Amino acid sequence: MSKNELLVGMNDKQTEAVLNTDGPLLIMAGAGSGKTRVLTHRIAYLIQDKQVLPWHILAITFTNKAAREMKERVVNLLGPSGNEVWVSTFHALCVRILRRNIDKLGYDRAFTIAGTSEQQTLIKNILKDLNYDPKTYNPRSILSSISNAKNDLQSPAEFIAKNESVGNPFIKVIGEVYDRYQKELHRNQSVDFDDLIMMTIQLFEQEPEVLKYYQDKFQYIHVDEYQDTNEAQYRLVHMLGEKYENVCVVGDADQSIYGWRGANMNNILDFQDDYPSAHVTLLEQNYRSTKTILKAANSVIQNNDERRDKNLWTENAVGEKITYYRAQSEADESRFVVTNIKSEMNDNHYSYGDFAVLYRTNAQSRVIEETLLKSNIPYTIVGGHKFYDRKEIQDILAYLTLMANPSDSMSLQRIINEPKRGIGAASVDKLVTFANENNWSVFEACQNVELNNELGSRARKAIDNFGAVMTDLQNQVPKLSVTDLTNEILEKTGYLATLKASKTLEASARIENIEEFLSVTKQFDDAHPDSEEAGSALVDFLSDLSLVSAQDDIAENTPEVTLMTLHAAKGLEFPVVFMIGMEDNIFPLSKAMSDSKELEEERRLAYVGITRAQKKLYLTNTFSRMLYGRRQTNPASQFIEEINPDLIDAVNSNGRSTNGGGLKTPFDTPNNRQARFANSSPYQGPTSHNKKTSSNQSGAASQSWIVGDKVSHKAWGTGTVVKVDGTGENMELDIAFPDPTGIKRLLAAFAPITKE
DNA sequence: GTCTCTGTCGTTTTT
DNA sequence: CGACAGAGAC
Numbered sequence: 001m002s003k004n005e006l007l008v009g010m011n012d013k014q015t016e017a018v019l020n021t022d023g024p025l026l027i028m029a030g031a032g033s034g035k036t037r038v039l040t041h042r043i044a045y046l047i048q049d050k051q052v053l054p055w056h057i058l059a060i061t062f063t064n065k066a067a068r069e070m071k072e073r074v075v076n077l078l079g080p081s082g083n084e085v086w087v088s089t090f091h092a093l094c095v096r097i098l099r100r101n102i103d104k105l106g107y108d109r110a111f112t113i114a115g116t117s118e119q120q121t122l123i124k125n126i127l128k129d130l131n132y133d134p135k136t137y138n139p140r141s142i143l144s145s146i147s148n149a150k151n152d153l154q155s156p157a158e159f160i161a162k163n164e165s166v167g168n169p170f171i172k173v174i175g176e177v178y179d180r181y182q183k184e185l186h187r188n189q190s191v192d193f194d195d196l197i198m199m200t201i202q203l204f205e206q207e208p209e210v211l212k213y214y215q216d217k218f219q220y221i222h223v224d225e226y227q228d229t230n231e232a233q234y235r236l237v238h239m240l241g242e243k244y245e246n247v248c249v250v251g252d253a254d255q256s257i258y259g260w261r262g263a264n265m266n267n268i269l270d271f272q273d274d275y276p277s278a279h280v281t282l283l284e285q286n287y288r289s290t291k292t293i294l295k296a297a298n299s300v301i302q303n304n305d306e307r308r309d310k311n312l313w314t315e316n317a318v319g320e321k322i323t324y325y326r327a328q329s330e331a332d333e334s335r336f337v338v339t340n341i342k343s344e345m346n347d348n349h350y351s352y353g354d355f356a357v358l359y360r361t362n363a364q365s366r367v368i369e370e371t372l373l374k375s376n377i378p379y380t381i382v383g384g385h386k387f388y389d390r391k392e393i394q395d396i397l398a399y400l401t402l403m404a405n406p407s408d409s410m411s412l413q414r415i416i417n418e419p420k421r422g423i424g425a426a427s428v429d430k431l432v433t434f435a436n437e438n439n440w441s442v443f444e445a446c447q448n449v450e451l452n453n454e455l456g457s458r459a460r461k462a463i464d465n466f467g468a469v470m471t472d473l474q475n476q477v478p479k480l481s482v483t484d485l486t487n488e489i490l491e492k493t494g495y496l497a498t499l500k501a502s503k504t505l506e507a508s509a510r511i512e513n514i515e516e517f518l519s520v521t522k523q524f525d526d527a528h529p530d531s532e533e534a535g536s537a538l539v540d541f542l543s544d545l546s547l548v549s550a551q552d553d554i555a556e557n558t559p560e561v562t563l564m565t566l567h568a569a570k571g572l573e574f575p576v577v578f579m580i581g582m583e584d585n586i587f588p589l590s591k592a593m594s595d596s597k598e599l600e601e602e603r604r605l606a607y608v609g610i611t612r613a614q615k616k617l618y619l620t621n622t623f624s625r626m627l628y629g630r631r632q633t634n635p636a637s638q639f640i641e642e643i644n645p646d647l648i649d650a651v652n653s654n655g656r657s658t659n660g661g662g663l664k665t666p667f668d669t670p671n672n673r674q675a676r677f678a679n680s681s682p683y684q685g686p687t688s689h690n691k692k693t694s695s696n697q698s699g700a701a702s703q704s705w706i707v708g709d710k711v712s713h714k715a716w717g718t719g720t721v722v723k724v725d726g727t728g729e730n731m732e733l734d735i736a737f738p739d740p741t742g743i744k745r746l747l748a749a750f751a752p753i754t755k756e
Numbered sequence: 757g758t759c760t761c762t763g764t765c766g767t768t769t770t771t
Numbered sequence: 772c773g774a775c776a777g778a779g780a781c
């Protein structure tokens with residue numbers, strides 16, 4: 001492949017970014033401007049034309065998914081040599097560096113990574129130990145303070161020193177807990193996510209020759225989503241790049257939406273101050289969205305003060321107007337979404353996978369989910385962590401973690417009585433004290449429990465037995481694949497037997513999940529057949545897993561509607577996007593409305609949401625909604641008002657425009673709430689609903705249904721109505737279909753059924 | 757040592 | 772409203 005081929009189809013700015021290989025480079029890449037393409041082609045160009053060896057190139061991303069995709073694309077351009085490029089997330093990179101060197105910081109190289117639940121347990125234990133009431137000192141917020149401190153590279157002492165002046169009485173306590181927390185993690189040979197970055201920096205500071213090794217190695221460094229880096233990550237990049245200064249960062253300050261987690265968009269805004277010789281390339285041509293969508297996005301983001309001006313443009317078509325609908329209730333809002341999914345599919349030949357429904361908070365997914373379910377529309381929800389958060393999975397992971405790292409007493413405490421072995425909280429307390437007295441890990445305390453005389457004989461026996469089983473399993477670690485080890489654990493601990501014995505539905509679901517987990521271990525074993533070093537396969541498996549997130553299994557080309565938070569949507573695109581819950585107090589969140597910094601971040605989030613849409617954007621909100629058990633009325637989101645009304649088509653439930661007649665403000669602003677409500681009231685009388693749509697619905701709702709009616713369904717065959725609930729658009733039917741379908745609850749208005 | 761009830765609290769969460 | 776955690780009852 002020649003240099004020309006790598007540049008085919010690139011615009012001038014993109015080409016400039018690819019060819020500008022030496023010295024610091026800042027690529028300000030607007031949404032949909034093809035930055036991944038630029039990045040991958042730049043890496044390919046370095047290797048192919050500049051003869052840089054692949055392993056001298058580092059590319060850092062935030063998600064595994066992004067890393068995987070980038071690597072794939074580099075391999076597509078270069079062939080197998082692309083695999084030698086270091087493409088990795090910040091955290092995975094640090095794990096890799098620490099696995100080789102963490103012993104220099106006094107840690108075991110088989111360290112494990114503490115997940116959120118372990119962190120929480122640890123904090124609670126420390127609070128109890130230090131006699132602090134967890135009601136006064138909320139573990140969650142302490143943890144977040146500690147995390148922020150680490151992201152700012154502050155030790156406990158520095159944290160106290162830097163914050164004391166604030167006069168917050170909690171500072172001292174948090175600092176004290178932080179200090180204890182670090183010591184406990186160390187005792188457990190465990191690190192948390194933030195430690196991965198912070199300790200890598202400590203390692204580099206303490207061991208200059210280690211730093212030098214990596215500085216020599218990484219001659220060319222790339223960082224994606226640079227606006228999301230925090231202080232520690234910024235520092236890490238800076239250290240690594242100090243020798244060659246070939247640091248190329250890509251990002252968009254307007255898409256900085258993780259400020260609340262320590263991300264500092266000044267890292268990207270001030271890049272030129274850090275690297276005065278930096279070249280700056282602006283990618284402003286958008287290839288994703290229609291002109292209408294882009295105009296809307298631009299007009300919203302322009303309301304932010306803290307930003308560098310930039311104007312995204314496109315050669316794409318003007319496209320359709322943005323549709324805005326103010327619903328009566330959440331249910332009404334959901335129905336609007338469903339109706340429009342169906343009509344878009346009919347009119348424009350979309351498939352389910354072309355739609356995304358975006359919301360500000362996870363709680364909003366529920367109503368949409370129910371409506372989709374009842375309307376028989378397939379969907380997936382991104383986030384919520386689902387699988388790995390399940391108790392049984394966490395339990396097995398705790399067992400495996402303990403096998404990999406016997407010092408990890410947090411994991412041990414999670415499973416010492418799981419399944420029930422008659423070792424209750426009181427016994428565990430005594431056991432932990434016993435361990436501390438002898439300066440042992442709790443595992444060692446189990447193995448030596450017969451020396452203890454505080455514990456009752458029954459508990460001692462149970463613990464002794466547990467210790468023996470664990471020791472036996474641990475001895476097998478070097479000999480077994482991860483799958484075999486997991487099976488051994490399930491067997492020898494009686495975990496599986498206990499589940500099988502309780503014949504509840506819940507237990508069988510758990511067993512299924514465990515089976516699914518075993519397929520994950522199998523996959524890993526197949527991919528790593530050469531478990532050279534004893535036990536290293538297990539260690540790798542566990543760190544891989546703890547660095548996996550919900551983002552990583554966003555499937556592309558699913559035949560399903562995607563539901564997710566606005567945060568989760570960053571980096572994705574969909575032909576048709578619904579942004580629901582566009583109300584003040586929801587989006588922007590009420591808490592953010594009074595703080596200009598937070599409000600600007602919410603606005604960037606709106607910008608991210610709008611720019612996900614390729615062809616068509618729908619904005620909806622609700623006149624009244626149930627929130628925390630109370631019915632609330634919120635005005636339309638100020639972000640809607642920030643969009644030029646000419647770009648918007650406000651409709652009522654019939655799909656008819658309500659702003660066609662020269663209405664200046666078709667929206668619900670706080671000042672004319674009354675007028676607006678009247679404008680878009682969804683209730684135009686009982687017959688209004690079916691007028692709108694053409695073909696897809698056979699008008700199941702307009703028919704009257706009674707128990708005993710026979711219905712026919714394309715996929716499920718002929719069934720019988722066994723129950724009718726509600727009336728009109730809310731009418732739900734329970735229909736008994738032949739096995740294996742069984743009884744289904746469907747929304748009469750949307751279900752693809754006809755009366756026989 | 758395990759089960760059930762009551763009280764609290766409520767963003768977003770790339771790793 | 773509903774999830775989840777901690778405190779009390781068996």
